[in-house]
Each structure stands twice: as structure tokens, then as C-alpha cells.
Amino acid sequence: LEGMRSAVAGAVTMEKPTEYKDATGYNNFYEFGTDKADPARNAHTLKTRPWTVEVEGLVHKPRRFDIDELLKLSPQEERIYRLRCVEGWSMVIPWVGYSLAELIRRVQPQGSAKYVEFVTLADKAVMPGVGSRILDWPYTEGLRLDEAMHPLTLLAFGMYGELLPNQNGAPVRIVVPWKYGFKSAKSIVKIRFTEKEPATAWNKAARNEYGFYSNVNPDVDHPRWSQATERRIGEDGLFAKKRKTLLFNGYEAQVGQLYAGMDLRKNY
Amino acid sequence: MARVLLHPAAKPLLHVLCLLPLAWLVYAAALDRLGANPAEALIRSLGDWTLRLLCLTLAVTPLRLALGLPALARFRRMLGVYTFGYAALHLLCYAGFDMGLDWGEIARDVVKRPFILVGMCGFVLLLLLAATSFNRAIRWLGARRWQQLHRSVYLIAGLAILHFFWMRAGKNDFAEVALYAAILAALLLARLLRYLRGRFKVRSLSL
Numbered sequence: 001l002e003g004m005r006s007a008v009a010g011a012v013t014m015e016k017p018t019e020y021k022d023a024t025g026y027n028n029f030y031e032f033g034t035d036k037a038d039p040a041r042n043a044h045t046l047k048t049r050p051w052t053v054e055v056e057g058l059v060h061k062p063r064r065f066d067i068d069e070l071l072k073l074s075p076q077e078e079r080i081y082r083l084r085c086v087e088g089w090s091m092v093i094p095w096v097g098y099s100l101a102e103l104i105r106r107v108q109p110q111g112s113a114k115y116v117e118f119v120t121l122a123d124k125a126v127m128p129g130v131g132s133r134i135l136d137w138p139y140t141e142g143l144r145l146d147e148a149m150h151p152l153t154l155l156a157f158g159m160y161g162e163l164l165p166n167q168n169g170a171p172v173r174i175v176v177p178w179k180y181g182f183k184s185a186k187s188i189v190k191i192r193f194t195e196k197e198p199a200t201a202w203n204k205a206a207r208n209e210y211g212f213y214s215n216v217n218p219d220v221d222h223p224r225w226s227q228a229t230e231r232r233i234g235e236d237g238l239f240a241k242k243r244k245t246l247l248f249n250g251y252e253a254q255v256g257q258l259y260a261g262m263d264l265r266k267n268y
Numbered sequence: 269m270a271r272v273l274l275h276p277a278a279k280p281l282l283h284v285l286c287l288l289p290l291a292w293l294v295y296a297a298a299l300d301r302l303g304a305n306p307a308e309a310l311i312r313s314l315g316d317w318t319l320r321l322l323c324l325t326l327a328v329t330p331l332r333l334a335l336g337l338p339a340l341a342r343f344r345r346m347l348g349v350y351t352f353g354y355a356a357l358h359l360l361c362y363a364g365f366d367m368g369l370d371w372g373e374i375a376r377d378v379v380k381r382p383f384i385l386v387g388m389c390g391f392v393l394l395l396l397l398a399a400t401s402f403n404r405a406i407r408w409l410g411a412r413r414w415q416q417l418h419r420s421v422y423l424i425a426g427l428a429i430l431h432f433f434w435m436r437a438g439k440n441d442f443a444e445v446a447l448y449a450a451i452l453a454a455l456l457l458a459r460l461l462r463y464l465r466g467r468f469k470v471r472s473l474s475l
Contacts, residue, residue: 026304034441037303089305134440205440224381224438231307238297238306241368 001158003078039167057193096158117198273339383434390427
């Protein structure tokens with residue numbers, strides 16, 4: 001899957017991309033198991049064709065998109081984003097996709113729509129992790145509408161110049177580079193526009209640990225660990241020094257205004 | 269069986285077995301075979317082996333009694349000291365690879381994360397037991413006091429499980445924790461039953 005170079009501000013970091021084998025072999029995708037190596041081992045069972053994404057809720061033009069239709073909806077761009085996991089590690093990944101805003105504009109949200117909810121696949125037959133009680137399946141995530149409309153919020157179909165590997169959320173996922181990784185829902189089957197803040201999977205599992213916003217923020221610690229530093233995967237191996245985590249994962253210039261006047265400690 | 273256990277090669281063999289996981293980890297680390305996050309893999313693996321060795325150490329006495337193999341007793345101290353060794357490496361790797369040997373940062377982390385604090389408490393106790401594991405320490409302390417001190421291994425087991433449980437709590441993932449907890453609980457229960465039976469016998473004798 002080829003993507004042209006993105007013209008969106010901040011969309012192409014100059015940092016060295018993480019090695020493909022690390023980005024596709026060290027994943028959190030609990031539907032396929034809790035170990036970081038489980039998704040790469042188990043996700044081959046996922047069938048990504050046929051695939052449809054239902055867009056519903058408070059929009060003027062609700063409809064169901066076929067994955068091939070979505071792929072052609074807008075020109076594909078390459079975006080090289082930093083990815084920061086809430087667990088304290090990070091990667092740099094060249095994604096292929098286009099701004100989620102392109103899709104949102106086509107379905108025309110109603111004035112009352114304030115949030116966007118992403119519902120992901122939960123198919124026990126192909127996802128061994130869905131039998132566990134770790135999370136309330138299906139995995140759901142959500143964004144405020146203005147966050148979802150931000151040009152950096154990516155609807156991704158590929159990475160490293162190819163279609164998304166199953167373990168990375170094929171065939172379609174979102175990528176929100178200034179939030180912790182779990183905010184970026186994988187293998188999306190439904191996008192719903194709502195007036196009320198949607199319940200999100202990790203927030204339901206542990207309300208005081210994973211907030212709705214979950215913006216990367218070195219000054220707001222996770223209740224049980226510090227978020228001040230991170231380990232860049234693949235960087236100089238065992239003896240690499242951790243690097244300092246940046247506010248909004250380094251995308252403050254682009255997204256800071258979304259949170260003007262908000263108490264980021266309260267809205268963690 | 270007793271002949272095998274008393275064989276002169278039995279102890280050296282056990283040394284080799286206990287050192288194998290460490291040898292594998294050093295080899296894998298040197299050849300960059302620990303996966304995408306080698307520091308985490310190393311720290312967690314050393315933690316896993318500490319727990320496994322702790323289970324083995326605590327299994328020696330119940331097995332010795334159940335199988336009627338007094339010769340098993342000669343391996344208990346050795347397994348205990350290896351448990352301490354893996355725990356010490358686990359802690360050192362955390363301090364070195366995770367915290368960059370920044371003592372201020374480590375102190376803050378101990379206060380910030382209860383599971384780190386619990387692990388540290390367990391390690392301090394384990395250090396006491398390892399420091400008093402040689403024969404002369406038994407003489408210095410007196411057998412009774414020595415045994416009382418070394419009973420804290422049960423507390424260490426509890427702290428180790430709590431440490432592991434809290435580490436996994438953020439991810440709601442308790443399957444492995446439950447497995448180790450069940451093994452340790454069974455070993456503790458075996459001792460408790462024996463103790464109660466012993467008391468019962470003593471009482472019936474005195475009647």
C-alpha cells in the first residue's frame with residue numbers, strides 16, 4: 001500500500017523508524033492474547049475480507065462502508081508517527097492512511113454529535129483472547145469530535161508501505177499519535193457518533209488508571225508508575241538510556257489548543 | 269532413589285541445573301535474542317525464575333516427608349540460596365536497566381509503586397535468610413531462633429505473590445499469578461496439616 005508524503009503539519013517525524021520485526025512482533029492486542037508476542041502468533045486467523053465498517057449515530061448520512069470503498073475514499077498518505085504506550089515504551093511507525101476527518105465529513109455529523117465511538121471486532125471464533133474476562137468485549141474506544149476531526153488523527157490501512165499486518169489492527173484502525181497507544185482502536189467494525197462521552201474499554205476496567213483523554217503527559221503519572229520517561233524499542237538494546245517523555249508525545253504545537261483551559265490533571 | 273540423591277555428583281548436577289536459566293539469559297542477552305524489549309524480558313524472566321526456585325525450595329520438606337526420602341534435605345539450602353541469587357539479579361537488573369542506577373529515581377519509584385515496595389520488603393527478608401544460611405549462623409543464633417527467623421520464608425512467599433499480583437493488576441491478567449499462588453498455598457497447607465496432626469498426636473499421648 002503506497003502513500004504519498006503527507007502535507008499535514010507534524011505528520012512526518014524525522015526520527016528513525018522502529019524495525020519492522022519489532023513493530024509487528026511486540027504488540028498489545030488482547031483479543032489475541034496478553035503476551036506481547038501473542039498477537040503475531042495468533043492473529044493469522046483473522047479474516048480481513050470481506051470487511052465492512054458501519055457508520056451510525058448522530059450523522060446525516062449514516063451508512064455501511066466496504067473496506068475496498070474505504071481504501072479509495074481519499075488519497076493514501078504516509079505518516080511517520082511516534083507511538084507511546086501507557087506501559088512506558090515507544091516506537092516510531094510509518095503508517096499509511098488518511099485523516100479520519102475525510103470520512104467524518106462525508107457522513108456529515110449532526111450538531112448534537114460531540115463524541116465518536118469506535119467499536120472493534122470481537123469474534124470468539126478467531127480471537128482466543130475474547131474468551132477471557134480481562135476486558136468487557138468488544139473493545140471500544142472514543143474521542144471528542146474535535147479530536148477525531150484533527151488532521152493528525154489517522155484512519156490507517158497500512159504500515160511500512162504495506163497493508164496492516166493482522167496483529168497491528170488490520171484491515172482498518174485509527175492512530176492518535178498524541179495519546180497513549182490503547183486509545184487507537186484496532187480492527188474497527190463500527191464508528192458511532194454520540195452526544196455523551198462513550199464508555200471506553202480500559203476506562204471501564206480501571207477507571208482511576210486509564211482516563212478518557214489519556215493524552216501522553218510526563219507530568220501526570222499513572223497512579224502506579226511514573227510517565228516521565230520511556231524506552232524506545234530497538235534503541236541500542238539493553239543498555240539504552242530511557243528518554244524523556246514529551247507533553248502530547250511531542251505534538252503539543254499541533255494539538256495543544258484542543259485542550260486550552262482544561263485541567264489536564266483532572267482530565268487525565 | 270536415595271542412592272541417586274546421595275551420589276557425589278548430585279549436588280554439582282543441581283548447581284548446573286540452577287545455573288542453566290541464568291546461562292540462557294546471559295547468552296540470549298549477548299546475542300540480542302531477548303526480543304523487542306530486552307530489559308523488560310530480562311527483568312521479568314529473572315522474577316519468574318525467583319518464584320520457581322522459591323516454589324522448589326518450599327517443596328523440599330513436604331516431598332521429603334511424603335516420599336520418605338531424608339536425603340532430599342541436603343538440597344534445601346542450596347535451592348534457597350539460588351532463590352536469593354535470582355532475586356538479587358532481578359533487583360539489580362531493575363535498578364540498572366529500568367532505572368539507570370539513579371538512586372533518587374529508585375527511591376521515588378519504591379514510594380510511588382506499592383508493588384515495588386512489596387518486592388523490596390521481600391528481598392530484604394530474603395537477604396537476611398541468605399546471610400544466615402551457613403552452619404555457623406545456626407550456632408550463633410541458636411537453633412530455635414534461627415528456625416523462627418527462617419520461618420519468614422512463608423512471609424516472603426506471600427510478598428512475592430503480592431508483588432506479582434500487583435504488577436499484573438494494571439492489566440487485569442491473573443492467570444499466571446493464580447498458578448504460583450496455588451502451588452505456594454498447597455505447600456503451605458501441607459505443612460499446616462502436618463503441624464496440626466503433630467499437635468493432635470501430642471495431645472492424645474498426654475491423655
